[in-house]
Amino acid sequence: MIKITFPDGSVREYESGVNGFQIAESISSRLAQDVIAVQVNDEVTEINRPITEDATIKLFKWDDAEGKHAFWHTSAHLMAEALQELYPGIQFGIGPAIESGFYYDVDPGTAVIKEGDFAAIEAKVMEIVARKEQVIREEISKADALAMFGAKNETYKLELINDLEDGKITIYRQGNFVDLCKGPHITNIGMIKAFKITAVAGAYWRGDQTRKQLTRLYGISFPKKKMLDEYLELMEEAKKRDHRKIGKELELFTFSEPVGKGLPLWLPKGTALRLRLEDFLKQIQKRFGYQQVMTPHIGQKELWVTSGHYAKYGQDSFQPINTPEEGEEYLLKPMNCPHHCEIYKFKPRSYKDLPLRFAEFGTVYRYEQSGELHGLTRVRSFTQDDAHIFCRPDQLKEEFLKVMDIIFIIFNALDFKNFEAQISLRDPENKTKYIGSDDVWEKAETAIIEACQAKGLNARVELGEAAFYGPKLDFMVKDAIGRRWQLGTIQVDYNLPERFDLEYVGDDNQKHRPVMIHRAPFGSMERFVAVLIEHTGGKFPLWLTPDQVVVLPISEKYTDYANEVARALELADVRVTIDDRNEKIGRKIRDNELKRIPYMLIVGEKEQETKTLSVRRQGAGDLGAMSVEEFAKLINDEVYDQTSKYLNK
Numbered sequence: 001m002i003k004i005t006f007p008d009g010s011v012r013e014y015e016s017g018v019n020g021f022q023i024a025e026s027i028s029s030r031l032a033q034d035v036i037a038v039q040v041n042d043e044v045t046e047i048n049r050p051i052t053e054d055a056t057i058k059l060f061k062w063d064d065a066e067g068k069h070a071f072w073h074t075s076a077h078l079m080a081e082a083l084q085e086l087y088p089g090i091q092f093g094i095g096p097a098i099e100s101g102f103y104y105d106v107d108p109g110t111a112v113i114k115e116g117d118f119a120a121i122e123a124k125v126m127e128i129v130a131r132k133e134q135v136i137r138e139e140i141s142k143a144d145a146l147a148m149f150g151a152k153n154e155t156y157k158l159e160l161i162n163d164l165e166d167g168k169i170t171i172y173r174q175g176n177f178v179d180l181c182k183g184p185h186i187t188n189i190g191m192i193k194a195f196k197i198t199a200v201a202g203a204y205w206r207g208d209q210t211r212k213q214l215t216r217l218y219g220i221s222f223p224k225k226k227m228l229d230e231y232l233e234l235m236e237e238a239k240k241r242d243h244r245k246i247g248k249e250l251e252l253f254t255f256s257e258p259v260g261k262g263l264p265l266w267l268p269k270g271t272a273l274r275l276r277l278e279d280f281l282k283q284i285q286k287r288f289g290y291q292q293v294m295t296p297h298i299g300q301k302e303l304w305v306t307s308g309h310y311a312k313y314g315q316d317s318f319q320p321i322n323t324p325e326e327g328e329e330y331l332l333k334p335m336n337c338p339h340h341c342e343i344y345k346f347k348p349r350s351y352k353d354l355p356l357r358f359a360e361f362g363t364v365y366r367y368e369q370s371g372e373l374h375g376l377t378r379v380r381s382f383t384q385d386d387a388h389i390f391c392r393p394d395q396l397k398e399e400f401l402k403v404m405d406i407i408f409i410i411f412n413a414l415d416f417k418n419f420e421a422q423i424s425l426r427d428p429e430n431k432t433k434y435i436g437s438d439d440v441w442e443k444a445e446t447a448i449i450e451a452c453q454a455k456g457l458n459a460r461v462e463l464g465e466a467a468f469y470g471p472k473l474d475f476m477v478k479d480a481i482g483r484r485w486q487l488g489t490i491q492v493d494y495n496l497p498e499r500f501d502l503e504y505v506g507d508d509n510q511k512h513r514p515v516m517i518h519r520a521p522f523g524s525m526e527r528f529v530a531v532l533i534e535h536t537g538g539k540f541p542l543w544l545t546p547d548q549v550v551v552l553p554i555s556e557k558y559t560d561y562a563n564e565v566a567r568a569l570e571l572a573d574v575r576v577t578i579d580d581r582n583e584k585i586g587r588k589i590r591d592n593e594l595k596r597i598p599y600m601l602i603v604g605e606k607e608q609e610t611k612t613l614s615v616r617r618q619g620a621g622d623l624g625a626m627s628v629e630e631f632a633k634l635i636n637d638e639v640y641d642q643t644s645k646y647l648n649k
């Protein structure tokens with residue numbers, strides 16, 4: 001007999017060789033029907049894998065992330081099986097589960113897989129589903145794996161196998177399809193009741209632009225057709241909210257081929273919105289004792305060698321800028337941190353000076369592959385709402401908590417009420433990816449965990465997700481339609497102060513190392529604005545929106561009065577535009593509703609004679625007649641109500 005421990009601490013005894021499905025069945029038949037995967041100790045596996053020794057287990061259903069992962073991982077194999085039948089000779093790269101669905105990178109040879117082919121592939125998938133094929137796991141030697149995939153001339157799989165350790169290689173079979181894979185999977189294809197290919201794109205093999213570009217097919221699947229229908233409705237809503245579409249409609253930003261891929265150009269209205277966000281954060285930071293700094297967009301190569309960025313990111317991402325002076329090399333900055341370290345170093349520091357909080361809206365540059373670029377969410381040039389706090393070890397927890405307070409203010413002010421937190425720690429099995437000693441890592445990780453406990457924040461812990469120089473706390477927000485976005489981040493760093501030889505003189509008159517906190521409540525201005533657009537659908541809060549008011553003269557006769565109204569409102573600090581097109585008023589109202597301008601002021605003969613405005617509110621209709629002064633007060637009072645509780649403390 002073996003002892004199985006459940007998440008609630010209870011223990012049951014079972015025969016050796018029992019599997020996850022049988023354990024679920026022993027609890028309830030309904031649970032057995034719903035269970036998709038099982039975690040045995042620290043490994044998520046199939047529900048039919050035998051358990052031969054004492055273990056701690058968790059059972060996962062569709063609603064669990066681990067359950068979805070196994071379901072979607074198997075769905076990637078299912079799609080590959082369909083492609084194998086439809087495109088003889090097709091070669092397969094990798095096919096992982098992702099946050100929403102899965103993808104498979106394939107080489108179809110001379111064939112071209114396009115959107116028009118999706119229906120045929122989906123039909124073949126459902127034909128295979130009807131066969132209810134078992135998914136069978138096998139352990140295989142490296143030699144046998146090479147022979148098996150070599151016989152099929154699977155060159156991409158052979159390359160992957162050559163990188164694997166003998167004795168730890170597994171394959172999965174279903175029908176006539178065999179794939180190199182470590183799992184986990186569901187045990188029967190028949191569990192997949194709904195399937196949809198969502199997109200096709202190009203992807204370089206292993207992310208290397210010097211290698212062949214493969215075809216990447218994205219898909220999603222569900223255990224019920226109703227779930228797919230709901231998902232497709234959500235995707236239609238997401239299309240309406242696409243920040244690229246709305247950004248163009250509202251004239252917020254653009255991209256230009258001559259300027260370069262992934263290099264956004266902020267248009268006047270988008271710039272105004274972005275600067276208003278920056279000013280909002282600057283006012284909050286002032287309350288918390290931050291000092292603004294400014295640094296160059298480049299730095300000498302040695303700066304990045306010292307920081308560790310050059311070694312970790314590699315020469316492919318950082319091509320030096322050579323000057324006429326021999327041996328002089330500069331790099332575009334990918335981070336602001338080293339520059340801020342040098343600001344700290346410009347004069348001696350005492351324990352009485354700390355904490356020092358340097359903030360900068362610093363533009364940084366990182367090379368992203370063309371296929372990864374996506375509107376404002378993935379760019380090559382972006383501005384971080386960056387700050388670095390240099391403090392004594394005894395100040396670390398308090399400073400970390402204050403940063404959390406700033407992030408919560410930002411989220412509340414912009415109606416991101418639904419968010420999750422993730423503590424990202426280093427991978428204990430692969431410490432070579434990181435810099436710094438075990439001691440400083442333990443200190444940094446403990447500080448983050450204790451800060452979350454102090455705030456009562458139920459943060460998920462993820463191993464292997466830390467930055468190379470320190471652990472971090474990441475914040476994921478859910479937008480209005482339930483999608484998760486990573487935004488704010490806080491990182492604890494004992495390593496850069498060591499690398500840059502940062503010191504302060506303590507009350508013992510001895511030299512000590514400060515601790516460094518990296519933080520960005522927005523994350524980056526580009527990504528944050530993108531998420532904000534999609535969260536609001538472009539209907540920004542009144543304090544933030546580029547145009548608060550549009551004046552609509554009924555005809556050309558009242559254009560002068562419309563201009564008079566606009567000038568008076570501008571003097572009252574109201575952002576206003578005029579629609580003086582020669583169009584009927586009904587058309588003007590409809591068009592400006594599409595522009596998502598909160599207030600419309602209609603002016604005609606009556607309004608001109610009485611020096612009033614006919615006021616309409618987006619989504620609320622007519623608010624009646626007001627004087628210019630009354631309306632300006634209404635606007636300014638609404639803005640005050642939206643912001644004062646965050647700024648006037």
